[in-house]
Amino acid sequence: MMRLPWFGFHSPRSVAEAAKILAGEGPNAMLIAGGTDLVPNMKRRHQAPKTLVSLRRVDELKKVSNGSGLRLGAGLSLTEIVDSQKVRGAYTGLYQAAAQVATVHLRNMGTLGGNLCLDTRCTYLNQNYEWRKAIDFCMKSEGDICWVATASKRCLAVSSTDTAPALISLGANVKLVSTQGEREVLLADLYKNDGIDYITRRADEVLTEISLPDSVGWKSTYWKLRRRGAFDFPVLGVAAAVKFAGDGTVEEARIALGAVSSRPLATKAGNSLIGKKLTDEAIAEAGAKAQNVAKPMDNTDLDIYWRKDVVSAFVGYALRELRGDDMRETRMRIARQVL
């Protein structure tokens, strides 16, 4: 089997202690929450941190509390998110996104914070060392070229988190804590469109909490496109949240896309819906706008042209579901599970 490189291990009991260790160890240390992504990546030598700082014993990261909306500890497992009645009741999109991450076993281990910090992925990169050697490496591993598009100056690895688009559409903020203090940022601003430098979290910061605004008047959904009903990372994620007036007129709408960029893509496609009802025409217009900004790359599963071609259709499915259409059959065919 593939073996892990050697590493030191810390298991702090509080965020403050974790932050202190990170500050002391510098960039050679990495946080590990569920480890479902980091451990295989370490086996393949994408990362070989000298020190791992585990968050599993930090109880304060596992809290759920009410604020103006809902505050979720970053250390909650994805299974705990899926099972949370508060999430299911008011933030359907987040529930559907979390429920479709990987498999039951991985959701039992993987955390919400971990899924938000998920490293970008690329089929030219997420292979073992020997494989990468066979293509003479790439700019994210030991080489200097991006094989996805050889003229590209930046790494095109793709953002593959499911929960980030859902949370972006829901208007979530995240809290980051370091020995320097804490800050809260809009989740959409946590990310950068660069496969290597994809996140604005500093190496000494711990992502501690996700806060969701009040959900009154909002409906949300998440559609995940992938080859199979389990395991797979998204090749397209469509998260949509719409605030309706009493007569069904759209007051606010946010559509975020996953897996079509190096970051979760907060689109402006929702703006075209404001002041309208979700008619077929309005839905088609929003779908077309979203499709325009989606830039799938040939570095994950399925044909890239097809993946672009179907963005509009999937945005349409999401919005029709929010409109109240019965989309259960279509959902079942795509997701292969009741959501």
Added chain:
Amino acid sequence: MNAPGNPSEKMRTRRRFDTIGKPRRRVDGRAKVTGLTKFADDVVLPRMVHCKLLRSPHPHAVIESIDFTKASAHPGVHLVLTGKDFPISYGILPVTQDEYPLANERVRYVGDPVAAVIARDEQTADEATRLIEVKYRLLNTVSSAEDALANPEPRIHDYGEQGNIHRLQAFEFGDVDEALMGSDHVFEDLFFFEGNTHLPLEQHASVAAPDGEGKLTLWSSTQVPHYIHRALARALRIPAAHIRVIACPNGGGFGGKCDLHNHEIVVSRASMILGRPVKICLTREEVFYMHRGRHPVLMKMKTGVTKDGKLTGMHLQTLLDGGGYGSYGVASTFYTGALQTVTYELPRYKFDACRTFTNKPPCGPKRGHGTPQPRFGQEVQLDKIAEKLGRDPAELRLGMVAKPDSLTANWLKIGTIGLEECIRLVVEHSDWNNKRATLPPGRGVGIACGSYLCGAGLPIYWNKMPQSGVQILADRSGQVTVFCGATEIGQGSDDMLAAFVAEVLGIDAFDVRLVTGDTALTPVDLGSYSSRVTVMMGHAAIQAAERLREMIVDAASHELECSPERLVMAQGRVFLSEDPSKGMTFAEAIVFAETKYGTLGTVGSYSPPRAPGRFKGAGVGPSPAYSYTAVVVEAEVDQNTGWVTVPKIWVAHDIGRAVNPVLARGQVEGSIYMGLGEALMEEQIFRRLPAKMSHALVHKFPSMLEYKSLTSLDMPEVFTYLVEDPDPNCPFGAKEVGQGPLLPVMPAVANAIYDAVGVRIDEIPITPDKVLRALELKAKGEAPRVGPDHFPQVPYPKPVYVKTPWEGGDGNETKPADRKQAVAS
């Protein structure tokens, strides 16, 4: 051995069975579900050390030098081996001895092993492989079959037909051009079947250990211990008598564990040098590089039909991408054509095949071995024929099913055929008549059929000895121990063996002790491939058991003072048929038998009947019997995206007789699972980079995450029907079930998609982008088809011409001169 009146014949026609046909827990089931089965990786021995292979990062290169001084000096390293330590080439087929355990000069694909490190643990061995410095001189790479035809240089091997063509074959059975000219319609289609791999859950593992006398034992994940035994003796230049190969239970094989593998030779040699056990366990990546799976095949199929829906003749041409070595490729190439005549009546048949070498992991046998590809082509083409003739595809097929007890155009002897019943069953249960062409848009049904061998008629090396042997020992404790070289790969080999013996001796299958797959202890059985085990091992087991039964009954009849014919052996007793109270326990009977005959031991063996074909090449295709399958698939296609879902599949399989119906159904459902994966997603495909920048050619995603196969959530509801019409050539009439049910799945999916949305996807896998592209073509009014658009020039030779059985043939080749004369007269 199946002459009328012989005991096997009586057994076949017997109505009442105690074990056969009863749904039972398999005899090895408990260990499997509780994790107690010992796979090769579970073998742990004192003083064992570990091996890792350094593999080539280049698809095609000459090794100029290897410097392993640093690796040798690495703490914990015991031994470093390179190609220099293995001067002898090997190969699983006698005609293709083209591999080296470690590349001796040339590497031919990314993953070809170059050096081996043996160290105190796996991690140390792995670290040390990175310290080996190899200088390569890169060569141009050949990436596909067409590429191989277009680029004869550089040659990947210095043997073969020419350039990078490994093998050419051509056969003609009756004048096919004439048949096509006389047809009412001629259909010509191109199909492509992408390569895919076995994906067994168990990765290959081996442990080699010398004993105190210097003799070698190899525990390995292998389907074919006997072939490994032979090949290993040759590769290591050690007498076979000094080698013992033990096939551990396999965590799935599907054909991927049928070769002698380079790592098996490496650990064997290393253990002999070091005098201690050496273990290797491949990573999942390495299993993808080892491969030996489904060949990518491009096909051209020209078929004539009469207006009332009878086939008149077929000309099939195949082009195979063989990868870097021969493996079983010569046989695979034959199989892309050999069984095309067995399903439907085909009066004349011509078959040209070509296998090429490319710089990719070698292809070989995967479940269905060479036949799923042309099966896909023919079944999709039949759907097109049915539409053109305005016929129901199920009814068209019913009208052309091959005849039982007949010869095919290419001289294969068919026995029983349950295909008509299979078709009727899936048609009825799927409500085919109310669904075909009538479901709402986006939903459809498709049908396809297939047939498969119940064991290859000939072994892979020429000999006239039995293909399976069974030995039974029984002693006064009542214990029965059965020895057979057959190999448990998850399919139920052990359960079949126990069941046959238990049935004949009238004891419980759980009471039969089994020793299998061990070349030191068990009689030769050729292994778990070609769906041969139930039939061949079954015959041998029944013969051995009947010989033992005869002794037991004789001794018991003496005690009971009756004639042996009046005795019955059942439920652990030997008793008078007319008065069951008069008798004794099985163990008591054994005591009498052992008293009378001395130590009790019997053997049985089996050789398949001689095939009627006499021409060169007639050895591939014959089998004691053929199984038949029909499948109906219901598919749903999302017209906005091309997304395909398969909610339901109905499958009926002509099994002759189900020895253990639970296992038989498991095999059928497993085939549906694998077939649907091949139909929709599985692809062994390769990454190239821009040619100016790199000549890389590497498996696109050697991992179980990115190489897609179905999850349980993607499985449809499967309705399985077993058709039981006992075949006289089979033990208790039982045919195969391991491979045949796979064959119709892929074309039935393609046909269902056509019924749903009216587009033809003439290649496998059928991915949503292809469906959407075809839907767009349809919307534009163009031909709604996605598939290959040309077939390259292939220098097929003049065919071996053989007259069909019904045109005065005798099974021999007719030389061209004779043929001209015959035409002239």
